Amino acid sequence: MTRVAVIGAGAWGLNHVRAFARLGALALVCDSDERSRRGAAAVAPGIPVSADPQEAFGPGIDAVVVATPSSLHHPIALAALRAGKHVLVEKPLALRGRDAAELVAAADASGRTLLVGHLLLYHPAVRRMKEFLDGGELGDVHYLYSQRVNLGQVRSDENALWSLAPHDIAVMLYLFGETPVDVSARGGAYLQPGIPDVVFLNVRFPGDRMAQVQLSWLDPHKIRKTTLVGSRKMIVFDDMESVEKLKIYDKGVDRNPEAVSFKDFLTLRFGDILIPKIRMEEPLVVECRHFLECCAGTATPVSGGAQGLLVVRILEAAQASLERGGEPVAVAGAGAPAGAEASRRG
Numbered sequence: 130m131t132r133v134a135v136i137g138a139g140a141w142g143l144n145h146v147r148a149f150a151r152l153g154a155l156a157l158v159c160d161s162d163e164r165s166r167r168g169a170a171a172v173a174p175g176i177p178v179s180a181d182p183q184e185a186f187g188p189g190i191d192a193v194v195v196a197t198p199s200s201l202h203h204p205i206a207l208a209a210l211r212a213g214k215h216v217l218v219e220k221p222l223a224l225r226g227r228d229a230a231e232l233v234a235a236a237d238a239s240g241r242t243l244l245v246g247h248l249l250l251y252h253p254a255v256r257r258m259k260e261f262l263d264g265g266e267l268g269d270v271h272y273l274y275s276q277r278v279n280l281g282q283v284r285s286d287e288n289a290l291w292s293l294a295p296h297d298i299a300v301m302l303y304l305f306g307e308t309p310v311d312v313s314a315r316g317g318a319y320l321q322p323g324i325p326d327v328v329f330l331n332v333r334f335p336g337d338r339m340a341q342v343q344l345s346w347l348d349p350h351k352i353r354k355t356t357l358v359g360s361r362k363m364i365v366f367d368d369m370e371s372v373e374k375l376k377i378y379d380k381g382v383d384r385n386p387e388a389v390s391f392k393d394f395l396t397l398r399f400g401d402i403l404i405p406k407i408r409m410e411e412p413l414v415v416e417c418r419h420f421l422e423c424c425a426g427t428a429t430p431v432s433g434g435a436q437g438l439l440v441v442r443i444l445e446a447a448q449a450s451l452e453r454g455g456e457p458v459a460v461a462g463a464g465a466p467a468g469a470e471a472s473r474r475g
Contacts, residue, residue, distance in 0.1 A: 130421075131366070132156035133149045135159070135193075136193060136197060137194075139444065142196030142219075147173070148413050149219050157177050166180065185209065186214065205425045210235040216244070222438060230438055243433060250432050252416040255300060255410075259303060270358070272340065275341075283320055289326050292346070294444060295348070299432065299472060312460060314448075315328070326347045330342040361379075376403070
């Protein structure tokens with residue numbers, strides 16, 4: 130069994146502690162905060178805890194989970210890879226494209242697994258969406274839109290774009306399987322000057338396919354919903370639903386090439402609604418088990434370093450657009466796009 134050390138036992142890191150303990154792979158927890166260490170000890174009794182992250186780079190550890198604040202992802206993950214450890218980094222992989230690229234290069238050089246915590250890619254409902262899409266049931270995919278809003282935790286170290294968008298960007302990349310052409314973003318800072326808490330993000334893909342994302346931690350509703358519209362059918366993933374998380378709508382517009390009038394050329398179609406049965410399992414446990422399989426060489430990362438790098442480059446382009454009042458910004462295929470050095474707060 131791969132021996133895993135978790136660095137960072139805060140609110141989310143504690144979930145990694147629980148998941149890897151459940152999988153029997155947890156060997157060490159590191160956190161500089163005494164309260165976090167006590168929390169980890171309560172969740173995983175008998176597992177060593179330490180205030181020194183350097184202990185995670187020692188000979189008794191095979192893999193490291195980086196669940197620290199985003200600003201620390203790059204230096205800690207880089208140190209772990211250089212120490213010969215497999216690494217799982219929470220999203221985003223880094224705060225700059227060049228730092229994310231350095232991590233990918235370090236993983237390649239060391240021959241170690243680099244996995245990014247794009248949790249929704251391990252959600253059974255999202256995987257089922259991908260199966261329906263790849264199977265052609267939706268027809269030609271036209272566009273996707275998602276909402277990730279809540280009256281929730283307000284951050285001062287990052288804006289709503291960097292805090293929330295990695296989830297939805299990872300999903301659209303997973304479903305479309307293409308690199309976007311460009312992105313545009315507009316936002317508003319209503320709670321803290323210079324830190325947008327509401328962002329509307331538009332991502333344009335080849336073939337005129339596009340994705341729209343609404344992000345906010347200042348909203349009366351808690352919504353976690355993604356809608357994918359195809360030429361034959363439409364599919365909705367609602368993560369706030371307790372059971373019926375996925376619905377497929379047999380709705381669309383049929384074309385009659387032999388019609389003699391415009392009203393007969395386009396005909397609305399209203400069919401059945403299918404609610405597929407999905408065997409649910411906690412996405413984090415699925416992700417952690419997948420990481421262990423990748424470390425053992427029996428699986429290939431679903432959310433590997435290359436995808437994590439692309440997500441960061443899209444975020445950089447969106448940040449540049451945000452600062453330019455919504456001007457479309459191209460997504461860099463190599464290197465960092467214009468505006469890469471901009472603050473993640475603005």
